[in-house]
Amino acid sequence: MVTKSQIKQIKQLKYKKYREKTGLFVAEGKKIVLDLLKANLDFIYVFTTKINFGLDSHVISKKDMSSLTHFKNGSDYLGVFVKPSVNHKMLNKNRTLIALDEISDPGNLGNIIRTCDWFGVNHIICSKNSVDCYNPKVVQASMGSISRVFCHYMDIPKFIKKNNYKIYVTDLNSKSIYETRFEKKSILIFGSEANGVSDMVIKYSDEKISIPKSGKNKNIDSLNIASSVSIVLSEKFRQNK
Amino acid sequence: MVTKSQIKQIKQLKYKKYREKTGLFVAEGKKIVLDLLKANLDFIYVFTTKINFGLDSHVISKKDMSSLTHFKNGSDYLGVFVKPSVNHKMLNKNRTLIALDEISDPGNLGNIIRTCDWFGVNHIICSKNSVDCYNPKVVQASMGSISRVFCHYMDIPKFIKKNNYKIYVTDLNSKSIYETRFEKKSILIFGSEANGVSDMVIKYSDEKISIPKSGKNKNIDSLNIASSVSIVLSEKFRQNK
Numbered sequence: 001m002v003t004k005s006q007i008k009q010i011k012q013l014k015y016k017k018y019r020e021k022t023g024l025f026v027a028e029g030k031k032i033v034l035d036l037l038k039a040n041l042d043f044i045y046v047f048t049t050k051i052n053f054g055l056d057s058h059v060i061s062k063k064d065m066s067s068l069t070h071f072k073n074g075s076d077y078l079g080v081f082v083k084p085s086v087n088h089k090m091l092n093k094n095r096t097l098i099a100l101d102e103i104s105d106p107g108n109l110g111n112i113i114r115t116c117d118w119f120g121v122n123h124i125i126c127s128k129n130s131v132d133c134y135n136p137k138v139v140q141a142s143m144g145s146i147s148r149v150f151c152h153y154m155d156i157p158k159f160i161k162k163n164n165y166k167i168y169v170t171d172l173n174s175k176s177i178y179e180t181r182f183e184k185k186s187i188l189i190f191g192s193e194a195n196g197v198s199d200m201v202i203k204y205s206d207e208k209i210s211i212p213k214s215g216k217n218k219n220i221d222s223l224n225i226a227s228s229v230s231i232v233l234s235e236k237f238r239q240n241k
Numbered sequence: 242m243v244t245k246s247q248i249k250q251i252k253q254l255k256y257k258k259y260r261e262k263t264g265l266f267v268a269e270g271k272k273i274v275l276d277l278l279k280a281n282l283d284f285i286y287v288f289t290t291k292i293n294f295g296l297d298s299h300v301i302s303k304k305d306m307s308s309l310t311h312f313k314n315g316s317d318y319l320g321v322f323v324k325p326s327v328n329h330k331m332l333n334k335n336r337t338l339i340a341l342d343e344i345s346d347p348g349n350l351g352n353i354i355r356t357c358d359w360f361g362v363n364h365i366i367c368s369k370n371s372v373d374c375y376n377p378k379v380v381q382a383s384m385g386s387i388s389r390v391f392c393h394y395m396d397i398p399k400f401i402k403k404n405n406y407k408i409y410v411t412d413l414n415s416k417s418i419y420e421t422r423f424e425k426k427s428i429l430i431f432g433s434e435a436n437g438v439s440d441m442v443i444k445y446s447d448e449k450i451s452i453p454k455s456g457k458n459k460n461i462d463s464l465n466i467a468s469s470v471s472i473v474l475s476e477k478f479r480q481n482k
Binding site (some may be wrong): 035038039107111114115117118119120121122141143144145148178211212213214215216217219220222223224226227228230231234235237238241 | 276279280348352355356358359360361362363382384385386389419452453454455456457458460461463464465467468469471472475476478479482
């Protein structure tokens, strides 16, 4: 059984305002919900249309699930979780950090969180106007990695100035990543899908780097941001492994 | 002015059945529409809510545009284009080919098309049950690269058997891509988001390869397919450049 107030609460959690007010977020999909439970994230409810799986899960009908989901096609699992607390002091424990300047596409952020998880990067700095990492589409695209990778919303230049990292900014027509010798302790900065990295952030970079493109084609001018992060992280890890 | 029959036709082109019947597809967004025109793709109509841009474009109201779009938020540009003819003989001219075994997510395919364009890979082999590359979401995510990269829907093992390429299949826990010496003439095969590469395809591979993950984390078991393609293509081009 799902109560009217639960439906209302879950629907409201689609919006950042309510996620901030309540400190809660919604995750959908078997893999994602189970990953969050495995990571010991506190939860308020877990609903499933399948068999009760041991915890405090509620078995509900598919019809009830369709009244809760944030997606066109509801999943078999939906949980309301408590956002883990994120302490900016955790940042300094990571040698490699990713910083995203005004990322807006939730699918891209989710994908970047998943890639960071793969390469063992547990912290991402996002400029304050970036998309919220608890947006349902981010959570879904992260495929459970949202339980292991933390997004820190903060002023990027301010963090850079205060901390001793080598700063790499991705840009067009700069030094090839294959010819760059990445320092172990570094921040890799990527710009928004529409505008690239802002001048304010570029000012604080130590090195501008590019992913070289094939000479064949002059008409393509950018890569998807999640693909760029994947390629640069892979190259850094190849060098530093 | 948009006629009722134009609205009907454009709406129908959301579906693969109608795209196959008519040989047409819809592209939306300024960059994408202009890229397709630049690539000299034949078109039936181009609509814009902005100023007429020289060609046979029709200036229409935002309200009319909202009756045509395939997306929640309509763009300022929408074109109905003729699908370019794809000849499988073109495949042999490329030294690097990507093959996708049952890819289903349109955003991922669009992103892969864009990444291939970046690295100068102009042809992608897709197994017959893969998502259609003229699906509106694929076209959008490809950001115009759909005009330069061609998807060939065919039986992957059949193509492999008939042609002389070195075949690399991505798999978990295989040889690291960083330790693989990629041959110039090769096909890189990637599996579906849900099931990986099918046994039927693995059978014809020469080498199984993996993107190594950080030792820190045992809970993550896969990368997004578009990220995987980006990383493997980047590593191959780093070696072969």
